[in-house]
Amino acid sequence: MDQKKLHRAVETIASQKFASEEAMLIAVIDQIVENEKINVIGGRLWKLNKDDKSYSILYQVGSFEKIAPEFKIQIEEYPIFNLIVKERTILGSETNEVLRSKGIFKYSASGVGSKIKVDNKPYYEYLLALNSNHLDEAFKLTLNIIATALTSQIKQWRYSKSANSLLADIDKARQLQKSILPEHEYRFSNYELFGITDPAEIVGGDFFDYLNVGDDSDRVGVVVGDAASKGVAAAAEAMYISGALRMASSFEIKIASLMKRMNQLVNKIFADDKFASLFYGELSTDEGGLFLYANAGQNPPMFIRSDSEEIEYLKVTGPLLGPAPHAKYTIDNINFKIGDVLLIYSDGLIDCADGEFEQYGEERVEAVLKSTKQLSAKEIAYSLLNDVVNFSKNGKYLDDKTIVVIKRVK
Numbered sequence: 001m002d003q004k005k006l007h008r009a010v011e012t013i014a015s016q017k018f019a020s021e022e023a024m025l026i027a028v029i030d031q032i033v034e035n036e037k038i039n040v041i042g043g044r045l046w047k048l049n050k051d052d053k054s055y056s057i058l059y060q061v062g063s064f065e066k067i068a069p070e071f072k073i074q075i076e077e078y079p080i081f082n083l084i085v086k087e088r089t090i091l092g093s094e095t096n097e098v099l100r101s102k103g104i105f106k107y108s109a110s111g112v113g114s115k116i117k118v119d120n121k122p123y124y125e126y127l128l129a130l131n132s133n134h135l136d137e138a139f140k141l142t143l144n145i146i147a148t149a150l151t152s153q154i155k156q157w158r159y160s161k162s163a164n165s166l167l168a169d170i171d172k173a174r175q176l177q178k179s180i181l182p183e184h185e186y187r188f189s190n191y192e193l194f195g196i197t198d199p200a201e202i203v204g205g206d207f208f209d210y211l212n213v214g215d216d217s218d219r220v221g222v223v224v225g226d227a228a229s230k231g232v233a234a235a236a237e238a239m240y241i242s243g244a245l246r247m248a249s250s251f252e253i254k255i256a257s258l259m260k261r262m263n264q265l266v267n268k269i270f271a272d273d274k275f276a277s278l279f280y281g282e283l284s285t286d287e288g289g290l291f292l293y294a295n296a297g298q299n300p301p302m303f304i305r306s307d308s309e310e311i312e313y314l315k316v317t318g319p320l321l322g323p324a325p326h327a328k329y330t331i332d333n334i335n336f337k338i339g340d341v342l343l344i345y346s347d348g349l350i351d352c353a354d355g356e357f358e359q360y361g362e363e364r365v366e367a368v369l370k371s372t373k374q375l376s377a378k379e380i381a382y383s384l385l386n387d388v389v390n391f392s393k394n395g396k397y398l399d400d401k402t403i404v405v406i407k408r409v410k
Contacts, residue, residue: 003297003320004277004347006038006142007149007228014153021154022047025112025126026059028150032130033061038142042131046073053118055081055127062131065102075118084111085122088272088323089143091135106135110147111272113154144323151273152228185378186210188220189285191336194377195224195404196385198348204400205234205276206346207242211249219284221249224298224404226346227276234400237274241266241321245280255280259294259318259329267325275322279314279344289336289408294329296321299347302366304373306339311366314342336408341373341380344406348399349384355394364391377405 013031018024022045029043042062046055054072073096075081084090089110094100099107108131111124128147132139186193188210195208205227213219223245227237244265248258259280266276279301281293295301297320300313318329336342345365353359368387372380381403388401 003141003145004299006145007275008347008351009035010146010149011153014150018157021157022058024153024157025128025150028146029059029128029130030061032146039134039139040130040132044129046127046129048116048118048123048125048127050116050118058126064104064131067099067102071098075123080109081123082121084109084124084127085115087325088147089140091140108132108135108139108143110143112147112150114151141319141324145320148228148273148275148323151271155271155273186220188283190287190289190338190408190410191283191406192377192409193222193404193406194381195402196381197400197402198385199235199400200348205238206348206400206402207238208344208402208404209242209245211246213249213282214252215250219282221245222281222283222344222404222406223279224344224346224402225276225278226298226348226400226402228274233274237266237270237276240269241276241278255282255292255294255331256329259296259321260327263296263318263321263327263329264325266322270322272322275320277320277347281344283406289340290333291336291342291406292331292333294318294331296329299345299350301342301344302369303334303342304340304369306337306341306373309370311369336406338408338410339373340408341369341377342406343369343380343384344404345384346400346402348401349388349403351399352388352392352401354391360388360391377407380407381405 010028013028014024025045029045032038032040033043042064044057045059047058048055053075056072057067057069060066080090080092091108094104094107107129110128112128113125115122116125130143184194184196193210197206197208207225209223211221211223213221225238225241227234277297279295279298281291283291293314295314295316296318297316300315303312303314317332319327350361350365351359368384372383384403
């Protein structure tokens, strides 16, 4: 299942009204188990007891023998809990005889919620254990996304009970964010570029940038990023990532290494409920139109030739930034000919819905791109944005929207 769609699915379930955060967690577990695409057949939720230094079973669902409600796992008996704090999700072989007697021989465990210190060591306040017939690295990444989404929703749930709107500070944040975005139009060698971002709130987590790479100015980096969630927190993450990329662009760093470093920075600097998707590509003065790129969980950009109606998608080349600190990224490439167009965009574009909750979707984006490819980069971008705005004007769901269009003109 697509990483961002999985995060959005969990976020949608968790954003409903619940009597408590524990009720929210239970509802999400039930929905995950029922969702055949996620390939989970059962699950357990454990809660940290700081006073007696243990985890107790809070909820369990699935077709396996249930654990007694009073059962607890002492922290000192499971050194693996310390590894969960570092990795968030682990896969392991069960050693506890009581749990093995219930048929639990292999397990997954993901940390959820805040970290609470016990004997001066941090532990997650909840552990999410999900059963699957495929306990592999792909499933581990799925659990990382689920745990990240749940942690984010817990924090938002808590904030919503106590937060006051600080409009003056938000306006300052809006001005700051606006100041780091580049001018919409940009010319480089044989290309024209046009970018625009439309936040759902006063500030947002989407950003784009054009970066002069190295000292020779023979390359330009094109960036589109989307920090998870919306509002001030997402804007802060977006500004940090954008600033780090600007600093990195002054050095001769290979794209794969750049993405790896950015992933490690997001994982280290931001809270573990934060992540971002990022598309990074480089144009050069090469007459062959070479465009190198890496895509960390961003919606696949659409590439259309001047002499064809066929659209090529620039697929993901690595996971989202943040959840998996040791992730690896690869690069891919396309070649621009005169008149070819590349559209890079954030998921707010295709996920926005009309009054009937129908999403705008990729097919509508494709239709606009095909009908406008002969126009300038600026005209293509505004045609698409105007179509999206008109489509969703009666809709309730809003997310940040960012569009960057690259067109080779000579």
